[in-house]
C-alpha cells in the first residue's frame with residue numbers, strides 16, 4: 001500500500017467529489033493507486049442547491065452525502081481537515097488543527113504527503129471589502145451558512161407575524177446584494193417561501209409584507225448573461241413583486257439598512273451578500289504557486305500549476321480559454337467538465353502518458369425562478385449560437401445539471417432511486433421547511 005502512487009484531492013465539492021469517485025472506482029478499487037480526499041467539512045451538498053436550502057424549499061439532509069460512507073463505497077480514503085499550507089520540496093500539505101464547538105482541540109495540526117496533489121477548494125462571495133458587509137450580511141457559501149440563514153429567516157417570519165397579530169405594522173424588508181444567478185434565484189425562492197406562510201398558521205403576515213429587493217451595481221441584472229435573458233428575468237422578478245435596483249453600487253452595510261454610493265439608504269432587516277467571487281486567501285501563500293487578483297491558482301490549459309505535481313480546478317483555478325481572454329467561468333458546469341478532463345490526465349500520468357488539455361463547452365445558462373418558471377439559453381454545439389428557452393423545457397435542462405452530478409457520484413440506478421424519493425418527499429411535505 002505504501003509504495004502506491006498517492007493522489008490527494010483537497011476539496012470534495014462539485015468537481016472534487018466527482019474526481020475522487022471516478023479515481024477510487026478505477027484505481028483505488030484495484031489498488032493501482034491510493035486516493036485520498038480531504039475536506040474541511042464532513043458532508044457534501046451540491047452548492048447550487050444552497051439557496052433552496054436557505055429559503056427552506058429543499059431539505060438538505062436528503063441531498064447530503066457523507067464523505068466517509070461515500071469513500072468506503074468508492075474505494076478512496078477521506079480525511080477531515082482544512083488545508084492551510086504546502087511544502088513543495090517534501091510534497092506535503094498542512095491541515096489546520098480541528099476544534100469542536102466548545103473550542104477544544106480534537107485533532108492537532110497535521111501533514112499529509114502526496115505524489116500528485118489536486119486542489120479544488122472552490123470560492124466564496126466577494127464583498128470587495130465593503131464596510132459592514134462581514135458584520136451585517138449573511139452569505140451562502142456553505143451548508144452551515146445556508147442553514148443559519150434559514151433559521152434567521154424563520155425567526156424573522158415568526159417575530160413579524162406575532163407583531164402584526166398584535167396590531168403593529170407588519171414589514172419585513174429582505175435585501176439581496178448582487179443580481180447574478182444566485183441572487184436572482186434566491187429572490188424567487190424567498191418570494192415562494194413568503195407565500196407559504198398561511199400553511200403554518202402565520203396569517204397576520206402577508207406575502208407582500210415581506211418586501212424583497214435585489215441590488216445590482218451593473219446597469220442590468222445577470223450582467224454576465226445575454227441581454228434578452230436579463231430582460232426576461234427582470235420581468236419575472238417584477239411579476240413576483242421583487243424590487244429590482246440596478247446601477248446601484250453599495251458603499252456600506254449597516255445593521256438595519258444599506259447605504260448606496262449616491263447616499264440613498266434602503267431599510268433592510270436581513271441582508272444577503274451574493275455578489276462576486278474570490279478563491280480562499282490561503283492559496284496566495286502556497287510555496288510560490290502563482291495566483292491572480294481573485295486568489296485563484298493560475299493553471300495551464302491542462303489544469304496544472306507551475307509545479308508538475310500539483311493541479312487545480314473548479315472555482316479556485318484560473319484556466320485559460322483558447323478563444324477568449326477571460327478564464328473559464330466559475331460554474332458547476334465547468335467544474336464537472338474539468339473533473340472529467342483531469343481524470344484522464346491522472347490516469348495517463350500513472351502510465352507515463354500526456355496531460356489532456358481542457359476546453360470548456362458552454363452549454364448555456366439557466367435561471368430557475370423556483371416553482372414559477374425557468375428561463376435560459378442553450379448553446380448550439382455546432383453553430384455556437386444560443387437559443388432562448390423558457391418554462392418546462394428550460395426547467396428540465398436546469399434539473400439535468402444536478403442529475404449529471406448525481407450520476408457521476410452514484411451511478412444511474414441509485415440516481416433514479418434518489419429522484420423517486422425526492423418526488424415522494426416533495427409530494428408529502430409542505431413546500432416550506434419550518435424547522
Ligand SMILES: Cc1cc2nc3c(=O)[nH]c(=O)nc-3n(C[C@H](O)[C@H](O)[C@H](O)COP(=O)(O)OP(=O)(O)OC[C@H]3O[C@@H](n4cnc5c(N)ncnc54)[C@H](O)[C@@H]3O)c2cc1C
Nearest residue numbers: 011013014015040047048082083121122314315330331332
Ligand atoms: C447559491 C449558489 C447557486 C449556484 N448556482 C449555480 C448554477 O445554477 N449553475 C452553475 O453552473 N453554478 C452555480 N453556482 C456555482 C457553483 O456552485 C460553483 O461553480 C461550483 O460549486 C464550483 O465547484 P468546485 O468544485 O470548484 O467548488 P465547491 O463546489 O465550492 O467545493 C469546494 C469544496 O472545498 C472544500 N474546502 C474549501 N476550503 C477548503 C480547505 N482549505 N481545505 C479543505 N477543503 C476545503 C469545501 O468544503 C467544499 O466541499 C452556484 C453557487 C452558489 C453559491
